[in-house]
Amino acid sequence: MNWSAFSHGAALCASLIVTIGAQNAFVLRQGIMRSHVGKIVALCTLSDFVLIGAGVGGASVLVARYPTFVHALLYVGLAYLAWFGLSALRRAVQPGHAVLDVDARGTPAPAATSAVAPAAQAALPIVLMTLAFTWLNPHVYLDTFLLIGTAGAREPEGARLAFALGAMAVSAVWFVGLGYGARALAPLFRRAAAWRVLDGAIGSMVLVLAVAQLRA
Numbered sequence: 001m002n003w004s005a006f007s008h009g010a011a012l013c014a015s016l017i018v019t020i021g022a023q024n025a026f027v028l029r030q031g032i033m034r035s036h037v038g039k040i041v042a043l044c045t046l047s048d049f050v051l052i053g054a055g056v057g058g059a060s061v062l063v064a065r066y067p068t069f070v071h072a073l074l075y076v077g078l079a080y081l082a083w084f085g086l087s088a089l090r091r092a093v094q095p096g097h098a099v100l101d102v103d104a105r106g107t108p109a110p111a112a113t114s115a116v117a118p119a120a121q122a123a124l125p126i127v128l129m130t131l132a133f134t135w136l137n138p139h140v141y142l143d144t145f146l147l148i149g150t151a152g153a154r155e156p157e158g159a160r161l162a163f164a165l166g167a168m169a170v171s172a173v174w175f176v177g178l179g180y181g182a183r184a185l186a187p188l189f190r191r192a193a194a195w196r197v198l199d200g201a202i203g204s205m206v207l208v209l210a211v212a213q214l215r216a
Contacts, residue, residue, distance in 0.1 A: 005159035009166030012151055013052075016143040017174050022084065023133045023140065024178060025202045031182025032198075036126045041179040043127065047134040048144055048171040055149020056164040080136045088203030092196045144171075 017024075023044065030040050134140055152163045188194050 001165075002159040002162040005155050005162040006166035006169075008155070009148070009152065009163035009168075010170045011166075012148055013144075013167035013170040014174075016147065017171060021137070021139050022202075022206045023137055025205065026084075026129065026133050027175060027178050028182050029198065029202065030126065031179045032185050033121075034183055034186070035121045036123055037179045039123065039127055040130045041175045043130045044134060044175045045172045047131075047140075048175075049168050051140065051144040052148055052152075052164050052167045052171070055145040056152030056160050056167075058149075058153060076136055078138065080132055082207065084133075085203045085206035088199045088206065090203075092200035092203060 027040055027044060031037050148167050152160050152167070155163045
């Protein structure tokens with residue numbers, strides 16, 4: 001194992017992944033709700049593995065040769081981000097916002113004990129939203145696919161695998177920590193005001209991201 005290349009891949013991935021983008025905000029929100037966290041973490045991690053592997057393997061060169069495809073994918077992703085951002089802002093301002101009922105230890109109470117506990121979320125829509133946030137998110141391609149892929153391509157041929165493994169390791173640790181660590185914030189979300197602040201911040205951030213990408 002080329003540990004120098006491994007550390008390079010890990011450091012680059014860490015510098016790119018820790019920003020709270022649309023995908024991370026979605027994982028954080030679902031983690032707080034403790035809704036299908038395992039599925040979300042697995043999908044985000046495996047998707048990153050595919051994108052990192054493809055980028056380091058040279059697929060980014062193919063994308064550079066098909067700019068029309070890149071632009072089409074960008075606009076689809078921006079449209080989805082705009083829709084999600086507006087939906088989050090609508091949740092932030094609507095009355096009677098759902099709250100998360102937790103006990104003193106931060107464990108969600110049974111739904112029967114709270115008339116305002118969030119309704120259980122079906123697995124399929126959450127899985128589809130996770131895939132959309134991953135594969136329709138322009139930042140995922142810019143960061144994970146192009147930047148990490150280009151940096152990995154600069155490594156000597158025998159060190160590229162170690163570079164990719166380093167980036168993948170950080171990605172896995174990040175999503176597991178974000179998804180399951182978010183439950184520590186559950187006690188803060190016993191009031192609707194906390195959810196409104198979270199959704200307002202997420203919605204504003206996603207819309208700013210979409211506008212910034214559109215103007216870029």
